[in-house]
Each structure stands twice: as structure tokens, then as C-alpha cells.
Amino acid sequence: LLSKFILVTGGVISGIGKGIIASSVGTILKSCGLHVTAIKIDPYINIDAGTFSPYEHGEVFVLDDGGEVDLDLGNYERFLDIRLTRDNNLTTGKIYQSVITKERRGDYLGKTVQVVPHITDAIQEWVMRQARVPVDDDGVEPQVCVIELGGTVGDIESMPFIEAFRQFQFKVKRENFCNIHVSLIPQPSTTGEQKTKPTQNSIRELRGLGLSPDLIMCRCATPLDNSVKEKISMFCHVEPEQVICVHDVSSIYRVPLLLENQGVVSYFCHRLDLPIETRPRKMLTKWKEMSDRSDRLLEHCSIALVGKYTKFSDSYASVIKALEHSALAISHKLEVKYIDSADLEPGALQEEPVKYHEAWQKLCSADGILVPGGFGVRGTEGKIQAIQWARKQKKPFLGTNAPQSTVKPPPTINLARLMVLWFYANSTEFEPETTHPVVIDMPEHNPGQMGGTMRLGKRRTIFKTKNSVLRRLYGDVDHVEERHRHRFEVNPELKQNFEDQGLHFVGQDVEGERMEVIELDAPDHPYFVGVQYHPEFTSRPIKPSPPYFGLLLASAGILHSFLQRGCRLSPRDTYSDRSGSSSPDSELVELKLCASSQD
Helix, strand or coil, rough: CEEEEEEEHHHCCCCCCHHHHHHHHHHHHHHCCCCCEEEEEEEECCCCCCCCCCCHHHHEEEEECEEEECCCCHHHHHCCCCCCCHHHHHEEHHHHHHHHHHHHHHCCCCCCCCHHHHHHHHHHHHHHHHHHHHHHCCCCCEEEEEEEEECCCHHHHHHHHHHHHHHHHHHHHHHHEEEEEECCCCCCCCCCCCCCCHHHHHCCCCCCCCCCCCCEEECCCCCCCCHHHHHHHHCCCHHHHEEEEEEEEHHHHHHHHHHHHCCHHHHHHHHHCCCCCCCCCCCHHHHHHHHHHHCCCCCEEEEEEEEECCCCHHHHHHHHHHHHHHHHHCCEEEEEEEEEHHCHHHHHHHHHHHHHHHHHHHHHHHCCCEECCCCCCHHHHHHHHHHHHHHHCCEEEEEECCCCCCCCHHHHHHHHHHHCCCCEEEEEECCCCCCCCCECCCCCCCCCCCCCCCCCEEEEEECCCCCCHHHCCCCCCCCCEEEEEEEEEEEEEHHHHHCCEEEEEEECCCCCCEEEEEEECCCCCCCEEEECCCHHHCCCCCCCCHHHHHHHHHCCCHHHHHHHHHCCCCHCCEECCCCCEECCCHHHHHHHHHHCCCC
């Protein structure tokens, strides 16, 4: 079977959900038994997303091989349950870098190097090569490659990619290539009428550039009226069945179901000659059950997220997803309380007392506390205040290396001050000349080179003791492999000082030099854990991340009983329906077991 390529483009405005739609298309095709991979194309000149501000493009997602990539690759991995590589994120910078390297090496034999054909050829070669890289555990070559082109049609930086795919469709033949165009259908509040003109203009521009959409997916607040669908069909030269409505839904997990219900699978089967049956059948059963359960939740659990980038939720995209996965696993509706760590600092009481009191009110009313890291000194003292409060008030607490994290693990500076009585304890990032360096710069970090100089990618953590809550949540394994992204680490020379005060480094790296997991030795504290790595990057909707799962269990008050029962939920912990009856959910128990094991 030749590889099939599905290109997802966008029109009108960016940020309308191309990534979710591309992931959903891949999900419904994978549910048919096909092997699916995904590629995200970003037209910016950056080599990768590693140097982005969280406010610019949201979080930086990290892959097993250390690739720092666009957050949409996180959607692909979560939806499709696959492991991608850095080459699945293609940027203008990568393409130009590869072409210029060839030119300097003399590969073009003195020819004038131009956008067409050299850049466009490089794009096509990259896509063809990456589309054949196995992403599933069985190592089978993918049959379908879903390609998302970032930005909108008409952007000047996207032109080389549009031209490359104009040529590409003829190179791979029509039966192996199709185009999905995602467009916004605005609905002005003044009239309430769904407007199609922006979509018509976007399709016209796309056709003018040589690509003709096979499916037009219309993003809208409410379901499309039949008259609107027929109007788009008429003016955009497609059949009404090729106009797909993607309206707002209660959960992103409903998007694959929405597409499947509108015959998208049948269309792809016919259009791309896919080896799947078109007869009616049950598909995406787990996704439907998960979505239905999400809509029926009655119990609530609130988590205070104390961070530096809380004004833009995409800065913590994977963190929020990991919390959602764990909350759904215990049948609780998640409420995230975003708290700017700077608002918790004593100085904020003088400068902005309203924000100060609001921040502390949110913190005190939350069931659990999550503290990710962040570059720079701003807001660090606020995090320390939150950690200190969680320890003293015995609130469930998890400190993780969220995107852009540098303090590793977050609780160490705070605990150094509280338990070892080093009131000047600090990080060499914030205070290079500190006399008590608790967090230090890693030897391999190159301060003169920002991109790719951190400790990146999948690394092994060895559990040094069996008496560890996190070890039990992982399934009582000897080691785990999680993804890292950091430049600083806990000073290993101070390990004994912390151990003497009841702070245990229960997990270390393979060499035993880097402290990976800490737990507070306090039997009366429900959950106080800090990790060096980013467990959120490997969380899946039906396989939640164990550290986050532990936080939600503790916040719901059922962690102790969960551990006593051998990491299983009791019927009382499962969802109670509106009729008042309560019964065990067999899939829920299975999901907990998945959460306690590593792939």
C-alpha cells in the first residue's frame, strides 16, 4: 500500500482548531485499523520551538528524542497514542538550514539555489521521508500521514509550502492525496446569521494557489444550517457532503465522533481507496464512553496552578490535559484555579492588594496545589510561599517541570530554607554568587547557546527505595522513563543535608548524580512530591500520568484507600449517576491499572 497523505490547511484566521481537527482525523482512521502518523509544519524561521516565550506560541512540547516542538504535536501524541520525533515538526528554518548546508557542501554543483525548485523539493523530500517512519510500538510503516500546515492560506511565509504541496499532489497521484480546508464561519451577534463570505474568499485564494479542497471543515459556534451548507457547496464547488460542520462541543474528545457521524471515514475510504470497510460498525467506543462520562460528572475537584504564565492557558497546555486525564479517571470534574505566582508575594500586598487577596483566596480554597517552573526570577518567591503553605496546611502538592521550568525540583529551595535553615538558599540562575547554591547550573549547559542546550528528551529515573508513594503509583517498578527539559539541577553535594531533615530523594538518574524525585517524609501529609522531569508530556486520555494521578487522588481524599487496595478504586470512588445508584465501572478500573504502568 502506498502512503496516503491528508493535508490540513486553514483559512480566515489562525487558532481555530486545525490541530484538534488533524488529530481527530488521524484518530478515526486509526480506529479503523490503519497505521497513522502526523506532521506539523510551522512557517516561522526558527529552527524549532525551543526558544519561544510561552506567551508567543504557548508551551514547548518535548518528545522522546529531545525535540522541542509545537504544542500541536502533543495533541497528535495524545489523540493517536503514538511517539513522534523532532522531524515530525517541520519549520522554514529547518528547510532552509538543510538546503544551505547542501549548498555549502557543493551538492548543487554550482547551480543557482532558489525557492523553486530547491526549497520546494526539500519540503517534499522531507515529508516523503518522515511519512515512512514507524510511530507505533509494532514498528510498522504508517499507511496514512496527516499533515497540518500552520497559519492561514495567503500568509507570505506559507507560500513555499503551498507551492510544494501543489507539486506534491501530482507527484503522489490524486488517489493518494487530499486536502482538508478548515475555515471559520463567523456569526455576528447583531444578526445571528452565519456568514459564508470569509470561507468563500479563503477557498478562492487556495484554488488560485493550485490546491482544491476535498473537504471543507467549518468551525462555528452552533451547527450549520442546511441553507448555509448548501451555499458553501454552491460557491466553493463541492458537494454538500463535503462540507463538514465542526461546531463547539462540550469536550474536544467529541470532535472525532462529530467527524465520524458526518461520514468522514466513508469519504476517505472512497477518495483515497483505503483498505477499510464502509459498512456501519461501532467505532471509537472508548472515546464515546469517555466523552459521555465527562458530561455526566457531578463531583468537583479544584487544583490551584501557581505559575508565571497564567494569562495564557496554552502556556500550560500539557499540564492542563494531564490534570483533565487524571480527574476524568476518578470521575471528578476538574476546576483549575490559575494563580500568578507574583500575586502571592508580600510585595504584591503593597502594590496590588486586591490581586494579592484574590490570589491567596484561590490558593486556600483549592483542593490541591500544582507548581510548575519558569525561566527567570519573577514570581519565584510567590511559588515558595505557595509551597510553604501547602506543606504547613497539609494540602496535596505536586511540583513539576512544566514548560520553561528551571528550578529542579521546585520545592527544594523552599525546603532548604525551612528545614536546613539556610535562609539565603537560592539558585545560581537567580543569584549566581549565592553562598548556598541549592540549585546549580548543569555542567553540559552552554550559557552562550539558547537552543537545544538543555537536558532534553527521555531519560531513565531509578527508584532508590520501595517506600515511595510515586513508585507505587507507577506500578511498583524499579525505574521509569520520562521526558526532561531543564538547565539546572539540585546540588548533589547537599543530598545528605536534605535526607537528614526528612526530605527524601527517592528517585535518581542512572549515574546516581542527579536528583529526580523528592518526597516529604511526613506520614500525616496526604501528598508532597516534586519531580525533575515533565510527566505531563506522556499523559494520555485513557492512561493518565501517575504523578498527576496521585495529586488528583489525594485532592479527592482517596489516595490512601487507593494505595491500600493495591492501586484499585472501590465502587464508592466511582461515578454515581443522577439516579443515586453507584456501581463499579470496569473500564475505569482498567484505566487505573494503565495509569500505574509504563508503556
